[in-house]
Structures are given as C-alpha cells and as structure tokens.
Amino acid sequence: MAKQKKPCRQYSSEFLTYGFVEPPSNKTKPMCLRCQDKKDLGLVASYKISQLIAKAGKPHTIGEELILPSISVVFSTVMQQSPQQITSCIPLSNDTVSKRxxxxxxxxENQLVALLQVRNFSLQIDEALLPSN
Incomplete structure (x- = not known):
C-alpha cells in the first residue's frame, strides 16, 4: 500500500494576517515570519538593498555603515525583537554589494542581448557623427 502524499497548501495573501509570507524558494508553501529560513530571506534582502544602493549611486560601504544599523534600530524599537538574528543573515559588505x-x-545585459537577438531592428547613423568626418 503506497503512502499518500499530503496536498500542498497554496499560498494566499490572507496568510499575511497570521504572519506568513510567500517564500522566495517554494512559492506554494507558506512561510512563517518568525521561523523562516533566514538565509533565504537574507539573500533576497541583500540583493534588493544592493539594488537600492546602486540606484541611489551611494558608496557600497553604506550597507554596513548605515543600512544594517538602521535595520537594527527598527527591529529593536518597533518590533521589540533581537536585531542580531536578522542583521547577521543579510550580507552587505562592500565586496558583497559590489558583487550583487x-x-x-x-x-x-544578458536579457537585453537575448531580446535583441530575436527582434528585428535597424540603426540609422548620421555621417556627420562618424570619427573620420
């Protein structure tokens, strides 16, 4: 007799009221905010914060110098939780932000190249802009 598999619960936005979010790795299984795999969320947060740093044109060191301490203040003050658990899983060093x-x-760039390879397009070049003129 084969063991039946439990049906997988689909994520619903209603789960937010109970403290569950949609996990980045498995979209069908709700993830508890308190007991989630912090490394997955830390990696996602690292990429999103790195994107914000790049858009703002700020030095990459701002992640460790300003953002992580700010997150610590929010968690300790507003949420009354220990910020060390959260901030320790978000890598924001200068090298990490640069790599992200x-x-x-x-x-x-790869997406743009892939898009241009499957589309027809033309270029118009004005002769006055060529370096030999």
Missing part, C-alpha cells in the same frame, strides 16, 4: 550589483547588471 555586477551580477544584476550582467543579468540585465
């Missing part, structure tokens, strides 16, 4: 920005830029 480079990875995202490379991905955007």
């Amino acid at each position: 920005i480079d990875e995202m830029a490379g991905d955007v």
Whole structure:
C-alpha cells in the first residue's frame, strides 16, 4: 500500500494576517515570519538593498555603515525583537554589494542581448557623427 502524499497548501495573501509570507524558494508553501529560513530571506534582502544602493549611486560601504544599523534600530524599537538574528543573515559588505550589483547588471545585459537577438531592428547613423568626418 503506497503512502499518500499530503496536498500542498497554496499560498494566499490572507496568510499575511497570521504572519506568513510567500517564500522566495517554494512559492506554494507558506512561510512563517518568525521561523523562516533566514538565509533565504537574507539573500533576497541583500540583493534588493544592493539594488537600492546602486540606484541611489551611494558608496557600497553604506550597507554596513548605515543600512544594517538602521535595520537594527527598527527591529529593536518597533518590533521589540533581537536585531542580531536578522542583521547577521543579510550580507552587505562592500565586496558583497559590489558583487550583487555586477551580477544584476550582467543579468540585465544578458536579457537585453537575448531580446535583441530575436527582434528585428535597424540603426540609422548620421555621417556627420562618424570619427573620420
């Protein structure tokens, strides 16, 4: 007799009222905010914060110097939780932020190249702009 598999619960936005969010890795299984795999969320947060740093044109060191301490203040003051558990799983060092920005830029470039390879387009070049003129 084969063991039946339990049906997987689908995520619903109504779960937010109970403290559950949609996990980044498994979209069908609700994830508790208190007992989630902090490394997954830390990685996602690291990429999103790195994107904000890049858009703002700020030095990459601002992640460790300003953002992580700000997150700590929010968690300890507003949510009355220990900020060390949360901030320790969000890598925002200068090298990490730089690497994340480079990875995202490379991905955007790859998407653009893939888009241009399947579309027809033309270029019009004015002769006055050529370096030999």
